[in-house]
Amino acid sequence: MSFEHNFTTTGNVNGPALSAVLALETVTAFIANTVVLSITLYQRKSWKQSSTIFFTSLILSHLVMVFLYLPLCVIAVAAEEWIFGSTFEQQIATCSFAAYVIWYCVxxxxxTLAIISFDRFLFIVKPRIHKRLMRPWTALAFTIGIWILAAILNSGPFVGLGEYEYDDTYGSCVPLWQGNNGYVLYMLIISMISITIILITSIWTFCFTRRFINDQSQVSGDSVYVSRKKRLFGIFGSMLLVYGICFLPSIISGGITTVVILPDPVYAVNMVTFQxxxxxxxxxxxxFRPDIKAAIISFFALFAPALKKWQGLTSRSHETSTSLPA
Structure with missing residues (x-):
């Protein structure tokens, strides 16, 4: 482990302000992920689809960050020092735990994104194979395997491959990239395997679907196929976009940091966008998920009559008050 600092920040970043932003993200993420998870657990029919299991895996990884990493990060950033542990050894242990959790979730x-892309490819391009292979229990086995494999692959710093550090630029614990070229290469290979699977299966699926829609629209002349072209991007494309937008600043900064040190506020902004x-x-x-969307619409529909009644009472009360003589 690399803990060259005394677990205090440089003071170049406004810790309380950054902590407030991260706290807001934490609360919002807890609500959003809990709602989606609750609806998914309630909608038992959706569990027959392998995609539901994979998407739930993403939700669980977010909740792990929300419960095990972000609270520590928020408190430490606000205090502008790592306060978890009464001794230096205890601080090292808790900091290592936090750094392990964040990269484990990554x-x-x-x-999970790679297996979702592969599942989508089979469902569209090879539906017969998908029906035989991607049964709910098989999807669950894949998911459990991913969580176990990620835990093993992420244990490098505990066996001498890579290090964790307290990032004194803004006050949290992360893997150490600078000066750890072997560890950077190791993680890059793991990431490139997932990215390669996503690229190959996504491009293949997109080309196959686009060709099918073009063929059907030319044969039938039905405009419905034209509208379907706009939905090719869909949930997976949208998720890749938002993950890319949120992760890209940290990836770029991580690559640059192996050569030069960036200003402290850059790392703070990266943390906000990352989380x-x-x-x-x-x-x-x-x-995008019909089961989630329908449940949310139904939930708000239950309160629509009461809201209209309340608005009506408020309106009549206002009219009565304005009509009274002064």
Missing amino acids: LVIQM FITVASPLVQSY
């Missing part, structure tokens, strides 16, 4: 997310994925991902699922 690996789970990467691998925003815990909010954006469940929102994307809520919009």
